[in-house]
Amino acid sequence: MEQLYKPIEIAKKLNISTNMLRYYEDKGLVPRPDRTNNRYRKYYQVHFIYFETVQAMSIGYSFEVISNIMSDIQNESIDDGLWLLNNVHVQNRTDYELLYKLKEKAEEMNQHDEKLMRIGDLSKEFAVSTTAIRYWEEKGYIMSMRDADNPYRHYSESGYIKAGILKIVKSINYSSEIVELKDKLKLGDSVDEIKLIILHVERLLNKRNEEQLKGAHHLYRLINYLKHI
Template identity: 30%
Template sequence: MFRPIDIARKIGVSTSALRHYEDWGIVPKVRRNEKGYRIYTELHVAYFECIRAMSPGFGMKLIRDIMPYIQQKEIAKALWMVSEVQAKLYNENKKVGKALELLEKDQVEEMEEKSPMKKKKWYSISEAADAIGVANSTLRHWEKEDLIVPERDQYSGYRLYSASDLRKLLIIRTLQNAVYSLDIVREVLAEMDHHNISEAIKITRESLEYLDYLIKQQLRGMSYLYHLCELVERESPA
């Protein structure tokens, strides 16, 4: 049996945080002794440690989603949800890597000449959104935030995006996914407008470094999750 204060100190949280985890239903129900004190078991400790270890790499939303399934011994279902998050991180790493490769071209003319996006001069909002992998509504939102201002067809009024606009959109998406503020995004775009992409390259590299950090944190969290799943599967039915 373990005291709340001992567990809290071990994993680096307050005892109130342990109670929050209980209230959220992401740890098994806790019995109390005759004096009303909580009685934590080895299994509870494994849950608490797993939650803390997974938080940096996966976030609390996923943790709150999967822990009820683990308590119900639906281990595979929880693991597939974790796998989906890891797949998204892999895909994001590929996208940011492509953005960095595009930015590191020596000259804008070279980028326009070799870019697969350079198939025609103008792109509709749907074509631009498809090219960088976002929804049309996302481009409208960025326009509302003054991050990008496309040309308009003089007759139809439809938005028209150039190859240069597509590069900017790619950078905006990369920075947004890296959880940078809109003010920083605007500063980077301003530097690009002045043909100074060094800051954009710097931030994109930092984004890749952050993704490298996340994948290591996910690996660490998975080791605790594996230990927890082993304990749960060995646990006798209630």
């Protein structure tokens, strides 16, 4: 007979609260469990593996990605879910390539006459809206320069690099490390400070890469389990 789990047993195994289990269930990330006559949830091994997978993926992947993948799996569209996962990893590579470009840009800072860029140039360069760039400026992450007789915003090389960093950071799950990084963006404009910020972002990307690998491993285990039941 298949093993039954109480919510508290799964919560303890995964080191999360029973409220979090209910949250995952309410959001459709795990299959709806049957109920006893007393309305208690009946969790089986398949539920435990779903919960374990969601919890493992929650560190490296966004909630939207996890939700869509779990929906595909429960609808027996596993290939769709795996291609979605692949798209995330492709974007990760794009982020890393952008960071490498910013690293090269930082090496060139102060080695030539600085070329200023307009907000529209930054918007096209990083495929972000001008509204987002203005928001970053309002928050103090980047600064623009304006002449008294010229209303247009102009951004320096450090502003260019910071905008690229903020584009990358948008795809990383929110954490205390992201808050720390953004605080550094407010303070740092020198070449050395910019280089340290880039190293910080590189560590975050490497960490996310490792966390996603762990999450993908649990996802593979879930899919393999479902194929054999």
